[in-house]
Amino acid sequence: MTKKTLLYLSVATLVLYVIGRFFLLDAAANSHNSFFALIALLVYPVATGILFLITWIMGLVKTAKMKRWGWFAALFFLTPITSLLFGLIGPEDEPEPMPMNQYSNWQ
Helix, strand or coil: CCHHHHHHHHHHHHHHHHHHHHHHHHHHHHCCCHHHHHHHHHHHHHHHHHHHHHHHHHHHHHHHHHCCHHHHHHHHHHCCHHHHHHHHHCCCCCCCCCCCCCCCCCC
């Protein structure tokens, strides 16, 4: 998992929340179609919640592996805004060190 993946998931979560909150729920409240209202009131919050949970867990795992405890605490308490900020301005991944062959320095 990369920072870019976390960034994309954070943006998707926020967009889904904004679209659902301001457009879908208002349309469902004014709709006379009960199926549309059911979809808007049940499926939208569940889908947003699942995407939010995936983003949150991925961010917590990523920051814990990087041992960035400040980012970890911020993600724990302030997600999804912090996951978006982490994807944009967070620390870069450090490459894994290459394993040394145990016989490379020995004659």
